[in-house]
Amino acid sequence: xxxxxxxxxxxxxxxxxxxxxxxxxxxxxxxxxxxxxxxxxxxxxxxxxxxxxxxxxxxxxxxxxxxxxxxxxxxxxxxxxxxxxxxxxxxxxxxxxxxxxxxxxxxxxxxxxxxxxxxxxxxxxxxxxxxxxxxxxxxxxxxxxxxxxxxxxxxxxxxxxxxxxxxxxxxxxxxxxxxxxxxxxxxxxxxxxxxxxx
Amino acid sequence: xxxxxxxxxxxxxxxxxxxxxxxxxxxxxxxxxxxxxxxxxxxxxxxxxxxxxxxxxxxxxxxxxxxxxxxxxxxxxxxxxxxxxxxxxxxxxxxxxxxxxxxxxxxxxxxxxxxxxxxxxxxxxxxxxxxxxxxxxxxxxxxxxxxxxxxxxxxxxxxxxxxxxxxxxxxxxxxxxxxxxxxxxxx
Numbered sequence: 384x385x386x387x388x389x390x391x392x393x394x395x396x397x398x399x400x401x402x403x404x405x406x407x408x409x410x411x412x413x414x415x416x417x418x419x420x421x422x423x424x425x426x427x428x429x430x431x432x433x434x435x436x437x438x439x440x441x442x443x444x445x446x447x448x449x450x451x452x453x454x455x456x457x458x459x460x461x462x463x464x465x466x467x468x469x470x471x472x473x474x475x476x477x478x479x480x481x482x483x484x485x486x487x488x489x490x491x492x493x494x495x496x497x498x499x500x501x502x503x504x505x506x507x508x509x510x511x512x513x514x515x516x517x518x519x520x521x522x523x524x525x526x527x528x529x530x531x532x533x534x535x536x537x538x539x540x541x542x543x544x545x546x547x548x549x550x551x552x553x554x555x556x557x558x559x560x561x562x563x564x565x566x567x568x569x570x571x572x573x574x575x576x577x578x579x580x581x
Numbered sequence: 582x583x584x585x586x587x588x589x590x591x592x593x594x595x596x597x598x599x600x601x602x603x604x605x606x607x608x609x610x611x612x613x614x615x616x617x618x619x620x621x622x623x624x625x626x627x628x629x630x631x632x633x634x635x636x637x638x639x640x641x642x643x644x645x646x647x648x649x650x651x652x653x654x655x656x657x658x659x660x661x662x663x664x665x666x667x668x669x670x671x672x673x674x675x676x677x678x679x680x681x682x683x684x685x686x687x688x689x690x691x692x693x694x695x696x697x698x699x700x701x702x703x704x705x706x707x708x709x710x711x712x713x714x715x716x717x718x719x720x721x722x723x724x725x726x727x728x729x730x731x732x733x734x735x736x737x738x739x740x741x742x743x744x745x746x747x748x749x750x751x752x753x754x755x756x757x758x759x760x761x762x763x764x765x766x767x768x
Contacts, residue, residue: 394751398725398732424758428707431761432726435704436614442627444613445605448634452598458642459596 384411386418397425586650594642605634608651611728612658618723619662621712629665633658655728655738659720710760711753718753721746
């Protein structure tokens, strides 16, 4: 084994590798003056670095870092906001579905019992199509606002100008719906920012 | 009950910062030692390790669970240290052209190698010498000697081939040996 080979093997040993030729390399370094000095120098490097590491005082990094962090991880805040939004949306959808079912039933009842001629006023045949449209519209609107639909259904049953009333109610309901969505979005944002503070 | 790194990360991402505190306490010593090896200064090492942990906290949701947290942490800390080192270097009035030049300008010790070993001077000298190595050599030495990583782990953390890491480490070790022996490196 020559000097170059011995040093290469010893370098691998210093890297933490097991080497079957280590004994031979050590033997060479023991016999060769230059390689012996080289190895002593390498061992000194390891000892000095190890000694430097052991002398290090260990500051409490964790405590210092914790004071720089927000109360919650941003990802958890975002996830929470999404959860709140989803929950609110599901409740809203369930409410709409329930209101729709109820109003369809109420609409049918109104059509059956209140849509008949009252106090001598007869509903003409050509008008019944408009009335049906109005009632259907009222029932759909009812999915968004039960009270409006109830008013619409009852009105369609009693009055000949129920179509105008139903259209007016539709416009009103759309406005309420838009306002409701805006309020809901605002609420979701507030919930999200509130949870950052929690 | 001791939670795994992955579990602590999951808890943190669900809003429990205490889990991140546990994670930091688990690795703060290694990360701080590594930063010290990279920067050669206790104050800078403290700042760098804090910054590294803060960065890792905000990037926690991008951490891939198939990697080791510590290896990932070393990568972040390494980048933080390199940035800090560059900033510090920029502020230094004396410009050092290259690694060898910087080694020539190291404060020399009057002690013999044996005496240096007996005192803290040898340690101080070697830390100074490490901090003047090039970025890749410094990272290899800091991870291996100060951070306690194996060659394979260093290769993973630095995304470099194992052979390159070994080569860096051998070169750096040789430079340190020469410095400790009082040999000025001639190019």
